[in-house]
Amino acid sequence: xxxxxxxxxxxxxxxxxxxxxxxxxxxxxxxxxxxxxxxxxxxxxxxxxxxxxxxxxxxxxxxxxxxxxxxxxxxxxxxxxxxxxxxxxxxxxxxxxxxxxxxxxxxxxxxxxxxxxxxxxxxxxxxxxxxxxxxxxxxxxxxxxxxxxxxxxxxxxxxxxxxxxxxxxxxxxxxxxxxxxxxxxxxxxxxxxxxxxxxxxxxxxx
Amino acid sequence: xxxxxxxxxxxxxxxxxxxxxxxxxxxxxxxxxxxxxxxxxxxxxxxxxxxxxxxxxxxxxxxxxxxxxxxxxxxxxxxxxxxxxxxxxxxxxxxxxxxxxxxxxxxxxxxxxxxxxxxxxxxxxxxxxxxxxxxxxxxxxxxxxxxxxxxxxxxxxxxxxxxxxxxxxxxxxxxxxxxxxxxxxxxxxxxxxxxxxxxxxxxxxx
DNA sequence: CAATATTTCAAACGACTGATTGAATCATAC
DNA sequence: GTATGATTCAATCAGTCGTTTGAAATATTG
Numbered sequence: 365x366x367x368x369x370x371x372x373x374x375x376x377x378x379x380x381x382x383x384x385x386x387x388x389x390x391x392x393x394x395x396x397x398x399x400x401x402x403x404x405x406x407x408x409x410x411x412x413x414x415x416x417x418x419x420x421x422x423x424x425x426x427x428x429x430x431x432x433x434x435x436x437x438x439x440x441x442x443x444x445x446x447x448x449x450x451x452x453x454x455x456x457x458x459x460x461x462x463x464x465x466x467x468x469x470x471x472x473x474x475x476x477x478x479x480x481x482x483x484x485x486x487x488x489x490x491x492x493x494x495x496x497x498x499x500x501x502x503x504x505x506x507x508x509x510x511x512x513x514x515x516x517x518x519x520x521x522x523x524x525x526x527x528x529x530x531x532x533x534x535x536x537x538x539x540x541x542x543x544x545x546x547x548x549x550x551x552x553x554x555x556x557x558x559x560x561x562x563x564x565x566x567x568x569x570x
Numbered sequence: 571x572x573x574x575x576x577x578x579x580x581x582x583x584x585x586x587x588x589x590x591x592x593x594x595x596x597x598x599x600x601x602x603x604x605x606x607x608x609x610x611x612x613x614x615x616x617x618x619x620x621x622x623x624x625x626x627x628x629x630x631x632x633x634x635x636x637x638x639x640x641x642x643x644x645x646x647x648x649x650x651x652x653x654x655x656x657x658x659x660x661x662x663x664x665x666x667x668x669x670x671x672x673x674x675x676x677x678x679x680x681x682x683x684x685x686x687x688x689x690x691x692x693x694x695x696x697x698x699x700x701x702x703x704x705x706x707x708x709x710x711x712x713x714x715x716x717x718x719x720x721x722x723x724x725x726x727x728x729x730x731x732x733x734x735x736x737x738x739x740x741x742x743x744x745x746x747x748x749x750x751x752x753x754x755x756x757x758x759x760x761x762x763x764x765x766x767x768x769x770x771x772x773x774x775x776x
Numbered sequence: 777c778a779a780t781a782t783t784t785c786a787a788a789c790g791a792c793t794g795a796t797t798g799a800a801t802c803a804t805a806c
Numbered sequence: 807g808t809a810t811g812a813t814t815c816a817a818t819c820a821g822t823c824g825t826t827t828g829a830a831a832t833a834t835t836g
Binding site: 777778779780787791794798801803804806 | 807809816820822830831836
Binding site: 559 | 716756
């Protein structure tokens with residue numbers, strides 16, 4: 365990994381995280397990175413491959429740490445039931461850890477999910493981890509029907525993506541200090557309550 | 571409101587909702603709407619103003635219905651405490667209602683929030699309603715510190731935006747029938763549990 | 777019908793997009 | 807020291823972007 369490649373990846377990670385993929389041009393990236401335009405295509409091939417490289421560089425270690433933590437928790441549990449808070453912890457703690465060193469990547473991840481324009485990237489880099497965690501959620505919440513479980517994981521991803529993307533648009537949070545690990549703690553507690561909630565009755569009219 | 575204007579707004583609502591604002595070009599909109607390119611600028615002024623018009627057209631009635639529902643619930647409660655489920659119902663039921671007639675707008679709303687590139691639009695059209703609901707959430711959850719409450723509302727918006735944006739990327743939900751009102755019921759139950767959850771201890775190390 | 781106002785149209789504007797080229801520069805190895 | 811490969815560079819490609827223009831077409835009014 366040359367210095368040029370790292371400068372490109374760092375800048376792409378930051379700018380795409382802040383502005384989105386479609387709204388960020390290669391020329392803006394290379395200008396702020398201080399490299400030549402052709403270097404992007406020489407090292408990465410295309411704009412889409414650049415995003416892929418930026419994601420895989422950071423997502424790989426995070427997902428490995430998630431799986432490792434889940435392995436540990438599942439081993440401790442043996443045949444018994446899993447605790448939903450432990451599963452959530454396995455999922456969010458590695459993200460909080462990497463965030464302590466670098467706030468930019470988690471915003472890129474939020475964009476990836478929110479923008480939703482690159483399902484193949486989500487598929488390639490996050491789906492295997494998601495599969496493992498879906499199984500863990502099932503074990504932690506065996507009374508939840510499969511479809512309800514999938515939706516609740518979907519809600520979790522949405523809340524996470526929006527939370528990681530940037531400062532809140534709510535008046536009181538705009539100028540709050542950006543303490544993302546604390547944010548993740550709050551999110552985790554909120555999601556824990558959500559996962560434990562009773563299922564909505566279908567078609568209730570009040 | 572001429573037929574041309576409606577065709578433009580309908581198509582913009584659909585395409586921007588599906589693809590995002592930056593990724594959708596005016597030429598794609600006018601091609602699918604079957605109108606001339608200049609008509610967009612003649613009727614709306616600019617691309618940004620077009621988005622604004624598409625939002626205000628549908629968001630206005632939804633937010634009015636939300637406020638009306640909240641008025642009713644608050645009147646019934648008198649001086650007493652509000653029920654969080656009632657407040658959530660005031661917020662989500664008008665959205666579910668409009669969704670039963672038109673699924674496109676709620677996806678556009680999701681995009682607006684997710685893309686986060688137009689804080690001024692969110693500010694202009696959603697902030698007044700949000701202010702009323704923040705006060706209601708405070709009354710329903712008086713034991714929650716202000717900052718925690720703001721974050722939980724933020725999580726709610728994120729889960730909502732992601733859920734409204736489109737089909738889930740989770741394997742089991744990709745080909746599920748798109749029953750958005752049912753989706754909203756599930757989301758509401760999930761959020762109810764989240765809002766009631768105990769607050770996370772700060773900096774817990776497990 | 778004539779006159780006025782509103783709306784539509786094809787054409788073009790300059791700026792910007794992602795991508796490509798071939799020569800220049802650098803590093804490494806013989 | 808020179809040959810070889812890897813990397814950087816300015817210049818340019820064809821295409822698209824949002825926006826503007828002025829003339830044609832349509833609708834409205836007197």
